[in-house]
Amino acid sequence: MSWTEITVLVEKAKTGDREAYGELVTRFQSSVYAMALGRVRDPLEAQELAQDVFVHAMRKLPQLRDPRCFAGWLRRITARMAINRLTRRGPLFGTDPEMLDAVEARTRTAEEQFAVGEAVEQLKGALSELKPLDRQTLEAFYIRGRSLKQIAKEFAVPTGTVKRRLHVARQRLKEVLEEIDPTLAEKFAGVEDEVEAVGV
Template structure:
């Protein structure tokens, strides 16, 4: 899906088109979840946070002046709501042993563990084949969790340049991954959240 199509969906969603908003949720769900997980460090809480972000965004969507800013606007909402959630929750120092005993343990099978390790190795291989600037930009955003503004300061460039570099670097990485593993390239193409596992 192109950014032009996303802009059209945002415009439609602003008029109350729930199907268009559903398409936006499907498109950005993985990236919002990945960002939420990087902030709250708990899969279930990240899932709840992602749902809250989309509910909040749906209510506030008419206030978004420029539909082209939807992705960044969604990232800011996610960051702000994650901070609010962490502030309300306070520090976690442990849990009741009774609560922990009641939680069903979930571990990866050997096959799942192998598949995850293989995907991570392939992503690292793909990143290694990129030019240094492309690799550094992707690593800063997806692996180290830097915001666009932080990356712009780090590289001493405008935020728009960072956005362009991210877009181009993702396309280049997708091309490299297609030569390594087409299924991984397809998963990565949806939103790039796979990089967070590296």
């Protein structure tokens, strides 16, 4: 699914199209879960957090001014809700089942799971071949879910510098991936659009 298609789905979902929102959940559930798991360190709690993120995002979606920012906006919601959950560590709040009744649950087949695992290993290998600064910048944004402002503060550089570093690091990563597996490199080709769309 291209970023243009995602933007169209966001526009539809903002008008109350639950089928469109369900498609967005299907597209982003793996990345939201991975980010949640990386923060709360518990699979079951990460699943609950991911569900809460999508319910919250559905309610707040009309407030999203630029549909192109959806991916970064969703990432920031996940980070914020993970921090709240870790701070609270009290009873977990449930959600209305009917809120997500239009969202179709999907589990990967054994073959898909293997393919994802293989792709992750290839990506890790490619990251390890990058210069430390390139690797640290990509990991901060994509793996640790830091915003551009947070990365700028962490590296003590202007936000514009972070954007440029992300652009350069992605290009270098793409070159390494093309040497390992050209088909894998194609999967990362749309990432540029996401970063350009993410607000600071």
